[in-house]
Amino acid sequence: MDTQSFDMMEGSSSSLKYGQRLMQKFGKPMNGAQPPDYGVFCCNEEFSDVRITVGDTTYFGHRIVLASTSEVFQTMLSSIWCTTSDLHLEETGDCEEVFPEFLEFLYTWKVKLNEENVIPLGLLADKYLVKDLASLCVDFMVAEVCSENAIPWFRFSLKYDVDALYDKCITYISHNFEHFNNSGKLVELETSELSLVLDSGAIVCKSEMDIIQAIIRWMKAYDRPVQETLRDDIVKLFGSVRAPMLSPDDIDKIEKMKELQDFVMLLLPKFYMSYKYHSFGLGVPIPPEDKKFKNYVPRIYTDRCGTTFNTTTFWEHYFQTPSHMSAKYGAILKWKYQNRKPNELDLLPSPVSALGNLVPFKLRVIRLTKRERNGFAEVKIMNDTVNLVSTYGPCIDMGVSFGYENDIKKHGLTVVILPDGFPI
Template identity: 25%
Template sequence: MKRFSPSGQHYPDPSMPPENVPEVTEGQTLSNESKKVKTNQSFESLFDCESLCDVILNVNDGQFLFRGHKMILGLKSEILATMLNELSSSESQSRPVLNLKELPECSMVFSRFLYFIYSGAVWLHRDYVLPLHSLAEKYQVKPLIQHCQSYISQILFNMISASDGCRGFSIDIICDIYEGNLYSDEICDLCYKVLCAKFRDLIASERWTLCSWHLVSDLLKCDDCNAEENVILTSATEWMKKNQLADKNLIEDILVNIRYPLLHRKVLYQLQKNGIFKNFPQVQVLVENAVRYHCFKDVPEARDDFVGVQFTKRTTYRSRPNSTENTSMNSPETLSSSSQNLNISVHSQAHCSPAVFIQNSQPPQIVQSQIYSNLLHESQEYHRLQEAVPAPPSPPMQPSVSAIPHMYNVSSAANYVQNASVQTGERSS
């Protein structure tokens, strides 16, 4: 049958796979290519067809035009059914026109979306599955939502398992998925694990400084944040610096997630000697406990004193923070009282409070500040520390202490926190 495209633009043939991409049929292992899924009921022969057409779908002011059938569109989508019921045709039009405004990336896959409504089949591919999912969510086509989410989950799982058959999404896209509210908990769990496994790639990208406060806090609480502790410390302070974070409670809630016993004792010496955390009492206690650990970790009688999350090496996966558990703990309205919650963890020498993912909340307010002017300044004491004798190796049963490949960055992080302590000291009471 004749296809209707008076706009002059040619949309991709949705019945065919993407160009130069081999077919992967239902049931086969997902590769780097596309995959076709199909449901039972089909009106494929009527897709963009003149026969029985009773409505014109106008996407983005004539970018794409499709001949549609109200009964089929309304049957598959209640959103479209409502829009079609409210549609009125003018005397100059032989058929009513439904004008649709879509994002550019969504308009380019609208033909595949519409083809699924008629046929129940769609070609899924990594490059456009996300805008296709957005269309399915917008018009509440639930079978397509399920197909897209299953495909996205499979890609993310392959990224975690380091499968060579799937290239996966970029770090920017994974962050957007995690911080959005369009995806299932399963997909957000997988995104969380991918970001933990690829934490080094994330902090090296421009996307790191654009991450929300909640995402940064969640990652620092994870057992599998894949980086040395000094790298985690410096990346956290770099994020605070770039976002000009000046709220004492928000700064402290990030710093308590650093596992200070895993830092090199040279760094701990500087932190304690210079009183970096004097206005962050919970963090100061954690640093003091870390110093005690390095002093007495070889004493058999002291082993029971050094247990908990603070003394646990980041080696195993942890599930994504539960969005239904303690959702009020990290909300902007209650962060001012977070010190009371942290006292419990400080006394047990471990910060065990679960991370919280709040899908509908806004990130904490970013406050302008001048506390970063001396960030790049290195103290003379730290130069002398670099000449100190290295710490002896830890016994096998204790957390290992990683080397310090970025001494300058650790010093910068310490200076940032010290400046922040001075500026926020008046609010410590």
């Protein structure tokens, strides 16, 4: 069953009956009926045949309800394993606090989620195999990822292997990379965690030098001596740097950085890759299965591969993208945007072949702006399309901006031009 977002209630919470959820997804309840609501019996001593002790608190339970909603309780309460009416459960402090809510869900199939209780409820749901509650918790977290929780929830998703949450967090952090880097939040990550973030092809940044600066900031956040483990960390993190996307001037600056002086010899292969690429280009096609392939794929560089402008200010706006990050043919691409053609981007002049004909190629065009959410201006990708530039019209259709007009007016419009044909 694929994880899907669910209706959010006031106060960043969700309350949804299990049967209603099935109706929304399948059009009819499973097995032809909704699960019964035993809420009146929750923690009620009447008809209770089992006592559950969690920490210093004892709850009254009913075997038939617990066994029918949790495979783990079913095993624990079977006559083979359980010879007493008392269950003693050991839970962490956070899970102890939300255990009444967890128990109530087993009886009522209702739950109110918020950022404080969603993780412990999710852990209890996973531990006792209450799959529908676990799914609701994941759905809630995926829908509520924001600047404040993205880092801790990213780490949570890695620890407990929650793929849907991992995908949402890594995308959110990547799109808002400058915020997480400048605010110092990335230094909270372990080496392996930061490496996963820096590997992302969805990172929105000014240039690849922002990745270098993130590594330097991470290094300086800890007062550690130069030791073998630190050397290993630096090599691992620099493995995520897309060296060919650094300019020769960038490489020169990196080699002179005092923070990296002890590691220059270790980083020579990266520098060599960059210099070779700028001298000779790709040369021959690199097979996608080659792990080094991603080094030649530009990220979403807002300065080097694009520009940001306000459509209410500029009548005509010109910018250009570097040859090695614009097209396979190594042409410097010059663009013109006109307010009277808000959905078009003109290529001026057109790259031509040796025969004087326009060189056709595909370009990936990314349009983005920002939206206010909880006081934070988060990056929103508006359009991400592939356009063929050919003899029949050297211009790009940038798409419409329905729903983003106010955001563009406040934060401006960013257009990034990237080569197509490379996997991210």
